[in-house]
Amino acid sequence: MNTEKLLGLYPNAQKKNAPSPDEHILSLIVEDYFLWIDKNSLSAQEENLLKALFQTTYSLENHPWFHYLFEEQAYVSEESCRIIQLHLEKRAEFLQKEWQETIAELFPEALDFFLYTETDGLIIERKHPNYLNTADLKGIFLSLDVDFDLTTQAFVGSFHTSGQNLTAMFDEERKIFLNKQTQIQVSDQTTSIQELALYYYTKELVTSSQLTNEYQEIIRGFKMEEIIIELWKNFGNISSAAKQLFMHRNTLQYRIEKFDEQTGFNLKKADDLLFCYLLLLHT
Known part of the structure; x- marks a missing residue:
């Protein structure tokens, strides 16, 4: 079910580019948007059904980059950084705590790292002399998938300077990644913006x-x-x-x-x- 069909069923719902910080709002990921639905307008059965059908988001108090990227709160960083987006397909019993500790060890230059849904996360990494390229990251995530019995899709964003509008850059990169998950058939689970940009930015022109x-x-x-x-x-x-x-x-x-x-x-x-x-x- 896409965003427009859900809006037809719940006309008071709102289509947003970020999850809701309000605990009284059910925040769903639908296509490349977040759909906000007031929980007071839903029955318990409807809420449980929507949660089963769509990813719901967390509100993370101790992660300033979550508030900066999703809630447009102020966050000042003088360093160039990139955002690595992750989508996990878990199998069996997922050792989430151990997996997160391993990620933290592998990315010691990360400014922040968190999951904002059950299966979606971000690594915000500052630019440093020994940062890994996309080919290296492919090998790392493949190894982690074997160790933790899961499948990781990763999207490696570009490095952006502190003077750029990073929230807007991230929003666009996020839409490219979501588009890749649903519409672009590529063999590699780990990709970069350079690998997907040609498809994404020409799709509408070519198909029409x-x-x-x-x-x-x-x-x-x-x-x-x-x-x-x-x-x-x-x-x-x-x-x-x-x-x-x-x-x-x-x-x-x-x-x-x-x-x-x-x-x-x-x-x-x-x-x-x-x-x-x-x-x-x-x-």
């Missing part, structure tokens, strides 16, 4: 265009999907792409030239390759 829909059909008609993706992954290098496709280089060269001849898309040119790859992101 009749012209791009026609181009997508052309690519599918020539069965060029795999070739375009491997060329993109290999920076346009035909020899490297041919190896990944288990195809002779000359065969791949012929397919590329034939595609160019029939469609006008020259996959040896960076602009053409980028455009075709972009079309495949939204098929």
